[in-house]
Amino acid sequence: MSSSKDIDDLIDIMAKLPGLGPRSARRAVLHLVRKRALLLTPLADTLQTVAATARECLNCGNIGTSDVCDICTSNERATGELCVVEDVSDLWAMERSGAFKGRYHVLGGTLSALDGVGPDELSIPKLTDRITTEDITEVILALNATVDGQTTAHYIADHLESRVKLSTLAQGVPIGGELDYLDEGTISAALNARKTV
Amino acid sequence: MSSSKDIDDLIDIMAKLPGLGPRSARRAVLHLVRKRALLLTPLADTLQTVAATARECLNCGNIGTSDVCDICTSNERATGELCVVEDVSDLWAMERSGAFKGRYHVLGGTLSALDGVGPDELSIPKLTDRITTEDITEVILALNATVDGQTTAHYIADHLESRVKLSTLAQGVPIGGELDYLDEGTISAALNARKTV
Structure with a gap:
C-alpha cells in the first residue's frame, strides 16, 4: 500500500491500539517518520526498554519495570493505609490526584x-496476607461506583471488618459539577451525606 | 506518576502522536503492556526497523525503506503516466484505490x-527533469480541490503544457453521495461536467 512492507506492518500494529484506527494510524506513522529525531527514535528506544522490562509488581499488581514497584519499596509509603483499586488505570488516577x-x-x-471470577482470581487472598505482613491499619476501598465494583467492595468489607479499619471514597457532587447535569443517584447520595456548614 | 520512569516516558511520547492525548496514551500503554507478545514486542521491533530505515524516496518523495521506493523501481509502473500529488498521504490514498x-x-x-513556498521548495524542477528522463507522456494533476491546491495545479500546467499531455481528476458527485448533503460548488461542477447517457 505505502510501497514498503515495514511501514505497512507498523500501520497495521498501530491501528490495533485502543483509540486508533487505520486512518489515524497512517497519520501517526507519517508524523513519526517526519519527526524522526524528536519522536520516532525516542519512541522506538522507550518501547524496546518497556518491552524488555515491564511487569506486574509481585506485591500490589501495579505495572512497573521491576519485580516490586517503586511505591511498594518506598518506606515513605508505609503509612499503614492500603488503597484497594480494581485496575492499574485506577491506581494511576489515584496517584495523579496526589491525595493518597x-x-x-x-x-x-x-x-x-x-x-467465573471468584476471590482467588482477584488477589483477595494476597490482600489479606498483606494486612498482616505490612501492618495495615486502614483499608480504603476505592472501587468504581458501579454495581460490580460495589458488590466486590461489600465482599471484601465482610471478610476484613473484624481485622482492620475500613473506609470507602465519599460519594457526592464532583468538583465543578452542575446539579442540572447530575444523575438522580448522585444527587440522592450527596443529599444523604450532607454536612453541616 | 505510574511508579516507573520508562512507562511515564512512553506515555509522554505516545501523547504527542496526532489523535492521541494523555488519557488515550495511558490507555494505549496499558493495553500494550498487557498484550506484550501480541502487540508490544512486534511494535517495538517494527518501530526500530522503521526508525533505522525509513527515508524519502530520492526520486518521487514517497516514504519507504530504501533510497528509491518500490513504485519507482518497478518496471510495471513505467507506464509513461505520472501522478502529481501534494503529500505522501495523498499518494497512499491513490494507491489504496488501486486505480492508478x-x-x-x-x-x-x-x-x-x-x-515563502516557491517552485524550488516543491520539487517542481525535479518534476520537469523526470518528464524527460522517464519518458513521461501524461501528467495527472491529482492535487487537492482547495484554493492552494488548484493554484499550484495551474502553475504546473502553465509550465508543462507545451511538453506533455496534462489532465486533472474529474470533479463531481462522490460515489454514494446524496445531493441533499453536497455543497453548491460540487453540484455546479457535476452539472457543468454532465455526461450524455
Missing part, C-alpha cells in the same frame, strides 16, 4: 459469578 | 507566497 500517601492493592477486576 | 498504475511525484506541499 499510602500503598495500593490492585484487584485486577471485580467479582463476577457469570464470568 | 503509473508512478507518482510528491510535491511536499502547495505554492504559497505568504509562507
Whole structure:
C-alpha cells in the first residue's frame, strides 16, 4: 500500500491500539517518520526498554519495570493505609490526584459469578496476607461506583471488618459539577451525606 | 506518576502522536503492556526497523525503506503516466484505490507566497527533469480541490503544457453521495461536467 512492507506492518500494529484506527494510524506513522529525531527514535528506544522490562509488581499488581514497584519499596509509603483499586488505570488516577500517601492493592477486576471470577482470581487472598505482613491499619476501598465494583467492595468489607479499619471514597457532587447535569443517584447520595456548614 | 520512569516516558511520547492525548496514551500503554507478545514486542521491533530505515524516496518523495521506493523501481509502473500529488498521504490514498498504475511525484506541499513556498521548495524542477528522463507522456494533476491546491495545479500546467499531455481528476458527485448533503460548488461542477447517457 505505502510501497514498503515495514511501514505497512507498523500501520497495521498501530491501528490495533485502543483509540486508533487505520486512518489515524497512517497519520501517526507519517508524523513519526517526519519527526524522526524528536519522536520516532525516542519512541522506538522507550518501547524496546518497556518491552524488555515491564511487569506486574509481585506485591500490589501495579505495572512497573521491576519485580516490586517503586511505591511498594518506598518506606515513605508505609503509612499503614492500603488503597484497594480494581485496575492499574485506577491506581494511576489515584496517584495523579496526589491525595493518597499510602500503598495500593490492585484487584485486577471485580467479582463476577457469570464470568467465573471468584476471590482467588482477584488477589483477595494476597490482600489479606498483606494486612498482616505490612501492618495495615486502614483499608480504603476505592472501587468504581458501579454495581460490580460495589458488590466486590461489600465482599471484601465482610471478610476484613473484624481485622482492620475500613473506609470507602465519599460519594457526592464532583468538583465543578452542575446539579442540572447530575444523575438522580448522585444527587440522592450527596443529599444523604450532607454536612453541616 | 505510574511508579516507573520508562512507562511515564512512553506515555509522554505516545501523547504527542496526532489523535492521541494523555488519557488515550495511558490507555494505549496499558493495553500494550498487557498484550506484550501480541502487540508490544512486534511494535517495538517494527518501530526500530522503521526508525533505522525509513527515508524519502530520492526520486518521487514517497516514504519507504530504501533510497528509491518500490513504485519507482518497478518496471510495471513505467507506464509513461505520472501522478502529481501534494503529500505522501495523498499518494497512499491513490494507491489504496488501486486505480492508478503509473508512478507518482510528491510535491511536499502547495505554492504559497505568504509562507515563502516557491517552485524550488516543491520539487517542481525535479518534476520537469523526470518528464524527460522517464519518458513521461501524461501528467495527472491529482492535487487537492482547495484554493492552494488548484493554484499550484495551474502553475504546473502553465509550465508543462507545451511538453506533455496534462489532465486533472474529474470533479463531481462522490460515489454514494446524496445531493441533499453536497455543497453548491460540487453540484455546479457535476452539472457543468454532465455526461450524455
